[in-house]
Amino acid sequence: MRLGISRVVLAVCALCLSQLVRADEILVAVAANFTDASRDLAALFTDTTGHRARLSYGSTGKLYAQIEHGAPFDVFLAADRQRPALAEQNGLAVAGSRFTYARGKLVLWSPHPDAFEDGETYLNQAPTTPLAIANPRTAPYGLAARQTLESLSLWSSWQRRLVRGDSIAQAFQFVATGNAGAGFVALSQVSAWPDPVGSVWPVPETLYQPIEQQAVLLTRAQHNPVARAWLQFLRSEPAQAVIRRYGYATDSRSNADG
Template sequence: MRALLLLWLLSPTMTRADELIIAVASNFTAPMRDIAKQFEQDSGHKVTLAFGSSGKIFAQISHGAPYQAFFSADQAKPAQLIERKLADADSRYTYAEGKLALWSIKPGFVGADGEVLKGNEYNKLALANPKLAPYGAAALEVLQHLELEELTRARWVQGENISQTYQFVASGNADLGLVALSQILKQGHIAEGSAWIPPSKLYKPIRQDAVILKGAAGIPALQEFWRFIQSPEVHAIIRAYGYSTPSQAGDEHVE
């Protein structure tokens, strides 16, 4: 009897229930690390996180990558995974709405209205690849609405994802970058350098959906994580990084 109990405790199903593998869009790196750390402390479960552009993660899932859940930087890719029967429709959840920021590591370089984009004071403008990253698509929309796409194009340097875009600016290889606001906030304020937050009317809302992937819906630890993600505690973490959460529908205020 004891041997049977030991086999049950060591079974693969039990291991999967305690160890989660979650794919996350790059823009959500910092908040998800905080969320996973808190969940691990509260639950005792282990969470392994894989970060990348939403486009690349989508392709990986389509080719059988062993993720159990996907936190995308948009709504389109989770919807497509549901259409392809690769994700659980009932699990789909809008966990955050992201915001863009025009940022420079240099203090005082970016003014309150983003006029620096129209001048010749900067060398490169970093943005994420619009074909791969939703934040890149939003950045392109901003430039188009400001009628600055052609004026700035020769200075573009494109990151594969928003994390690489941020690194271009943080390293000084680009004077300016259209990055995720969450990447440059600390306790609700710009951590370093200077930034302008483009009005949300300049780009489509960056609503970010999460889904549980095929075959993982019955994992108890993942169901526990899904409840945790929707809790007020997690909403507070997400807001601290400059995102809006579902309970803030229509609220565009950022400290």
Template sequence: MKSPQPLFVLLIAAFAVASPARADEVSLAVAANFTAPMQKIAVEFEKETGHKVLASYGSTGKFYAQIKNGAPFEILLAADDETPARLVKENAAVAGSQFTYAIGKLVLWSARPGFVDGAGEILKNGTFDHLALANPKLAPYGAAAVEAMQALGVYDRLQPRLVIAENIAQAQQFVSSGNASLGFLALSQVLKDGKIEGSAWMVPARLYQTIRQDAVILERGKGKPAAAAMLKYLKGDKAQAVIKSCGYEL
């Protein structure tokens, strides 16, 4: 006759079967231009890992200030590569965790079909009232817009017509609402099902520095399984397919 298994062994076995791997939360600070792809990625990431994504969207410059002031973010998905590198140098982010998750594309966009021509000549002929862009001191896409206008020789002339938004999401709102006739945005913001709504000019990459968007694990995310899982997922095929479909290069 076999002796019964000890009760604690049975309890441990039952617990192992009934309980999945421990899920956790990961807090992200995400550049506003990456809102749409991050929302899609977060859904699939949560399904596959069980971890919950808590994402905040805004300008990279403001996130830097918040992180330095103790904001509880564990990962930064910046709109540039300089801010993550600066945080690593200042011991506010984990050395060796920084990588480029996307390369952004700048576009001049209007909600009105046929309003922006395919060569960007509208910037030179000035047939518009206001031009929106993200704050160039805080948002890399805003800085890229200024670079492009300077390269075209129109920046000084257009300055009185510029409407400066807090971030690139607000710049899009200004254009969509009609408060600005057109604006400099990220291609990802105006690309819907592979097509651009309204009218747009793809700003040639030679007119601005490459918008290399880097992610990095912050000190609060150091050693956290959910943070490590998110960075690993961003490098995977599924996330990269979403990123590419939203108008970024890899």
């Protein structure tokens, strides 16, 4: 009797799960810096194709860890090229599907208009207010922030006043809520911020390694036409125009080699 009840319960659960997943939708793992842009892209994708992309956000490192542990993502939009390449190497992604969909830009930002005029001067003066960065181990923008401070020989002097977010979204939130005087964030986040007033220093790209954000088709979706349609859509000029509007650089000829 108990065995019969268990089978019924399993059948009901399977039916519920099948109803939650529609044939015309995919689940996309999205790096946190790309949150606002991806929402606009998902809406445009639906308008263009009739398909739906459901988005799940997080730091690139944590999303990759979820993929390793079997998370049901179809596509991975990372904020670096290392983890999509690693996914290919480990059989988690389809070889040859990887390409650069955006090139990120790092800025030093404060919502206060009088916080600083020149970011390098601000950092060298070492104010007592905390400085927000994303975790360099899991977030590519956090790594770029560390590289910037190291290039300026300021990494050690800032250690006690750094507040680290799990993702670039949390680092941005620390600054927006006043828990940090300024922070290294993505230009795309500042572009989406509703208040145009503030202090922004575009970090010279010579101070950090290029932030090549790559997309890759995950193995579980290798035969999913909607997932492939999403990746093809990302390469289209309408999608690239949305990406540029959020402050990213793009190259329609981008491929796995950058």
